[in-house]
Ligand SMILES: Cc1cc2nc3c(=O)[nH]c(=O)nc-3n(C[C@H](O)[C@H](O)[C@H](O)COP(=O)(O)OP(=O)(O)OC[C@H]3O[C@@H](n4cnc5c(N)ncnc54)[C@H](O)[C@@H]3O)c2cc1C
């Protein structure tokens with residue numbers, strides 16, 4: 402089975418969030434970038450497990466500029482066979498999805514995995530758009546994934562529980578927690594990753610329709626009101642009369 | 648402005664998330680037509696929230712690819728320039744497909760009204776907001792659950808049957824396993840949440856957490872190590888790598904308040920932290936704090952709430 406995994410870079414979860422250029426750009430000064438956790442821990446690792454069990458290949462794809470290469474190498478170190486980077490500065494989910502679709506169409510892959518969402522953009526959009534553009538089935542927010550006899554069998558998050566679904570190939574699956582366990586790359590993987598192919602391809606025409614006009618930081622949080630441990634009734638009063646949530 | 652709202656239903660009634668999406672479009676000043684699929688009782692309750700009409704597809708569709716075809720066809724038929732759906736499990740699967748079909752720009756999980764061609768949403772896990780502008784004539788928006796509330800008082804909506812061309816299904820649902828046997832509201836939609844972390848020291852101590860939750864009609868949640876160690880089920884894990892919630896009230900006991908935890912809960916309207924350590928980072932993100940032992944504070948708090956009324 403040929404599997405494609407969509408890998409994006411995201412600021413480390415502890416990064417200070419700030420903006421530059423009149424609040425129109427994310428300030429990446431001093432920010433450490435990581436592989437988006439959903440892409441790495443769940444989508445990539447499950448793809449590798451499927452390959453180990455059934456044979457085939459795992460390719461990663463990233464829409465981004467050269468500053469993505471370190472996170473792509475990390476994905477290769479964890480075990481992907483090769484990587485594609487479409488050289489563009491992503492600004493819109495439709496743009497990302499259409500560029501990935503232009504590479505993934507024509508039956509090149511049986512299965513495309515992506516993360517539930519990016520932790521910076523929090524869109525949860527690219528996977529569904531990709532499925533529509535590829536005319537593929539789509540299992541969103543999948544918490545487990547098997548492929549048997551050309552059929553995707555997955556569980557996914559649904560109202561108040563987990564739904565089991567079956568979908569036909571080709572399929573796009575977005576990975577949520579539970580699909581796999583994080584793998585730490587070992588020394589051998591890190592060495593091997595240096596010589597694995599990372600193919601940079603120019604971006605062709607892409608669709609695009611939305612863009613960020615301006616970022617804004619939330620208003621500073623007021624002080625935390627401290628209440629003595631033996632006066633829970635005071636907390637209840639405040640929640641009712643001041644915060645009005647009871 | 649005409650809006651087509653995709654209305655997920657349950658047992659023939661609009662879901663709360665669906666009503667929120669309709670109310671949202673109404674507040675944006677749109678004339679709202681709702682699309683409901685499968686069983687529907689009268690207008691499903693959506694007229695009251697502001698829809699003037701319901702297009703009803705009698706066939707029960709499970710594949711979001713088919714639902715997206717129905718929504719897109721309805722949006723075209725109605726001449727809608729706005730399509731809304733809730734940013735929950737269904738909306739996330741349907742809306743991106745609709746955006747592609749309609750050549751529309753999409754803004755997921757919005758927290759503000761559409762003003763002109765710009766709308767506000769949270770980014771960086773709630774640590775910042777982005778004003779997103781959409782160039783396309785048709786716009787697709789998904790609404791963050793529990794962010795807008797449900798309008799009431801509208802007249803019953805007219806129901807029209809609608810038979811779109813939906814094609815073959817590429818996905819079918821083969822089973823369902825409820826995660827909360829107690830019938831509490833699922834976390835992403837919960838209005839109140841009581842959560843606990845490693846400070847509780849073991850799964851056998853969760854009785855006091857559940858008791859407070861029951862008293863408050865709240866849903867229970869936990870930090871990641873707690874679900875990783877198997878003390879609590881995975882679906883209770885909130886945070887960066889778990890579920891993002893936005894309740895009116897979030898009570899966290901014995902949770903340190905690591906940034907990855909806060910990323911999933913910092914959009915709560917009011918946060919209460921209970922921790923033995925006065926230096927716990929959670930107190931910086933909380934509105935109310937108690938420095939104290941959860942084993943003593945939680946039962947007392949439950950008592951105090953019971954004594955209310
Ligand atoms: C990439 C990444 C993603 C992550 N994603 C998540 C995520 O989604 N969600 C998440 O929760 N974590 C996540 N984490 C882990 C996170 O960094 C913290 O390690 C975790 O949240 C800590 O859980 P905790 O607060 O329950 O435990 P601890 O950090 O051990 O804190 C326990 C707290 O309980 C207090 N305490 C002890 N005894 C008592 C008592 N009797 N009464 C009251 N208080 C008491 C202690 O003072 C302490 O503050 C992630 C980490 C990484 C690196």
Ligand SMILES: Nc1ncnc2c1ncn2[C@@H]1O[C@H](COP(=O)(O)O)[C@@H](O)[C@H]1O
Nearest residue numbers: 407409464515516518519524525526527
């Ligand atoms: N620039 C990108 N390159 C490759 N994959 C991406 C990119 N952006 C998003 N994705 C994939 O799409 C998923 C959902 O992203 P989003 O819709 O932005 O929340 C991510 O978890 C990735 O797997």
